[in-house]
Amino acid sequence: MVYVELPEIGLQGEWSVSDAERTVAARLLPMLPAAPGPGADAPTRWQIVDATLCTVRDVIGDNGPLLFGGRTSGVPEEPGRVDMIGMPFAIGTLFAHVADTHRIISVNKGAAAANAYLAECVVRLEPEVAELRRLLAEAAVSDVGAYSCHEHQNGGPSLTFVEPDHGPEREVPSIDQLILGIRRLWPLVQPISAEAVIGCLDREFDYPVSGVGPQRPHWFIHDRLSVSESAALGEDPHRADDQALDVVDPWHVDPVIEAVPQLSAEVIRSWLERAQAQPSLEPETDRVGWTCLWFNATRALVSHPHVPGALWTSSASTSPADATPSIALEAAETRWIANVPCQWRDGAAWLAGPTREMRRHGVRAPITLYATNYGQVEVTIHANWSLWTEERSSGRAALIDVARTLLADGWRLDRAHEIFHELV
Numbered sequence: 001m002v003y004v005e006l007p008e009i010g011l012q013g014e015w016s017v018s019d020a021e022r023t024v025a026a027r028l029l030p031m032l033p034a035a036p037g038p039g040a041d042a043p044t045r046w047q048i049v050d051a052t053l054c055t056v057r058d059v060i061g062d063n064g065p066l067l068f069g070g071r072t073s074g075v076p077e078e079p080g081r082v083d084m085i086g087m088p089f090a091i092g093t094l095f096a097h098v099a100d101t102h103r104i105i106s107v108n109k110g111a112a113a114a115n116a117y118l119a120e121c122v123v124r125l126e127p128e129v130a131e132l133r134r135l136l137a138e139a140a141v142s143d144v145g146a147y148s149c150h151e152h153q154n155g156g157p158s159l160t161f162v163e164p165d166h167g168p169e170r171e172v173p174s175i176d177q178l179i180l181g182i183r184r185l186w187p188l189v190q191p192i193s194a195e196a197v198i199g200c201l202d203r204e205f206d207y208p209v210s211g212v213g214p215q216r217p218h219w220f221i222h223d224r225l226s227v228s229e230s231a232a233l234g235e236d237p238h239r240a241d242d243q244a245l246d247v248v249d250p251w252h253v254d255p256v257i258e259a260v261p262q263l264s265a266e267v268i269r270s271w272l273e274r275a276q277a278q279p280s281l282e283p284e285t286d287r288v289g290w291t292c293l294w295f296n297a298t299r300a301l302v303s304h305p306h307v308p309g310a311l312w313t314s315s316a317s318t319s320p321a322d323a324t325p326s327i328a329l330e331a332a333e334t335r336w337i338a339n340v341p342c343q344w345r346d347g348a349a350w351l352a353g354p355t356r357e358m359r360r361h362g363v364r365a366p367i368t369l370y371a372t373n374y375g376q377v378e379v380t381i382h383a384n385w386s387l388w389t390e391e392r393s394s395g396r397a398a399l400i401d402v403a404r405t406l407l408a409d410g411w412r413l414d415r416a417h418e419i420f421h422e423l424v
Contacts, residue, residue: 002135004082006128009053010090013082017139020066021084025140026148026328027386028059030393032133042119049125053095055392056132057088148337149386150330151363156384157417159403163377164410174206174289175272177377182265182369184409185381188402189367191263192352193222193247193297195255198275200286207375208291214278218252221271222297223263226343226352242357243326243341247297249359295369299343299352300388301398302327327351329385331361338363351387367399378414389419 004011017025033051036044060067067085098121106114140148163177182191196219199208227245250257256275260267272290280286326339338357343350353365364384371379381399388395400422407413407423416424 002138004135006132008124008128009094009132011082011087011132013080015082015135015139018083020063022139023148024060024063024067024084025136027063027390028056029136029140030387030390030395031055031059032136033392034394035130042115042122045122045126046118049122049129052129052133053091056136057091060084060088148328148330151332151385152383152389153332155364156367156382157389157419158380158382158415159413159417159420159423160378160380160415161403161406161411162414164412166410174373174377175269175276178272178290178293178371178373178379179265179269180409181371181377181379181406181411182268184405185369185379185402186265187301188398189298189300189369189381190350191223191268191295191298191369192226192245192365193220193295194263194268194271195220195250195252195294195296196272196275196290197252197292198278198288199291200280200282201289201291201373203285203287205375206289208373209282209286212281212286214280214288216256216275216278218250218255219258219271219275220248220250220252220255221258221260221263221268222247223261224259225262226299243339243355245297245352246354246356246359249296251294289373291373293369293371295371296365297352297354298365298367298369299350300366300385302342302349302351302387302395327387329358329363331358331363333363334361336361351385379411380415 002015002017004013004015006012032055033048036048040048064085098118102114102117105117161181163172163181166172198214198217198219200212200214201207202209227247248257258271260271276288276290278288280288326341329338329340330336331338338355338361340351340353340355340358343352351366354363358364364382366385367388368382368384369379370382371377381403383389383396383399387393388399390396400420403413403420403423413423418424
């Protein structure tokens with residue numbers, strides 16, 4: 001039970017957060033805009049106040065069926081109580097009052113006086129908007145201190161990029177092009193394992209030759225350090241076992257399996273070069289090269305709203321004492337809630353998978369990658385968890401930023417899920 005004291009917004013009373021409200025608060029938090037920077041002018045501050053309250057109103061409205069249950073009214077059922085259903089109504093009343101007053105002042109006293117009124121509104125509303133954000137963050141935290149998200153059904157929304165067209169005078173080897181792409185993605189998503197199919201490529205067209213392959217076509221590599229670090233995540237051995245990474249699960253028969261201390265773009269390059277060093281069965285017409293790559297175990301950067309602010313001012317490589325220990329992930333197939341631990345690396349939070357618990361429920365890693373080399377290099381990014389797809393969320397913004405970096409490098413967007421409308 002928390003007490004809400006937001007008279008300007010029109011919310012006052014005790015709030016007993018329900019499970020449905022906790023879920024909606026967790027969905028809502030990553031969508032809220034960042035607070036204005038120091039020295040921001042009044043119009044910028046008003047835009048953020050307006051955007052924050054609009055986001056709260058719209059997201060709660062979108063989740064109405066979850067919140068209403070059998071209720072037919074947005075008025076709290078008990079006097080002196082506040083609930084999430086009433087928030088859009090309060091915000092709507094506030095906006096109507098501000099709009100009416102602004103219009104009257106504008107007509108009677110001019111634009112300057114109307115803008116001064118909005119500046120006064122900013123002064124009154126900013127502290128309450130900050131408090132509302134804090135209350136939502138408190139509501140989102142479950143009994144075990146986890147924020148929540150969900151896995152997308154049948155794989156996440158994807159983006160497929162085709163390598164830059166360098167022209168016939170400047171050919172870039174496919175491994176080099178692949179590694180350039182992986183490096184651009186590294187600030188957001190880092191592979192923990194990789195699985196490759198090695199084939200024979202026609203020397204003239206650089207395209208895989210059907211029915212012909214080297215002696216060892218299947219290769220698998222994984223990050224030994226990340227797996228060992230995840231093997232003991234607390235004092236409870238059952239919890240530690242569930243949350244340990246389970247990444248050694250090659251799809252193909254009889255792969256060459258290699259464990260390395262830590263996976264990196266350069267380690268992936270040298271691994272592929274070793275795999276391609278096999279002799280071709282038809283060296284005059286074919287050469288050995290990679291054709292398909294799967295990065296099905298990864299870690300992905302967790303964006304700011306999903307962890308307490310103390311983390312983002314810490315330079316430590318381990319979790320601050322008050323940091324959120326895990327994310328509550330709803331599995332797409334079984335609806336099971338898996339607690340996925342945060343990994344703390346160089347002062348930033350990452351989520352990695354699949355863990356053993358995730359594997360049991362068919363849950364994919366947070367972001368997976370798939371690359372092909374059929375005459376040209378293509379890289380597909382699958383955003384499997386909602387942390388990186390929710391509209392206006394910082395995780396989605398980070399993914400879009402990485403995609404734009406690839407585009408700036410000359411990569412071409414070949415296919416994109418409609419959810420990523422910024423790029424389509």
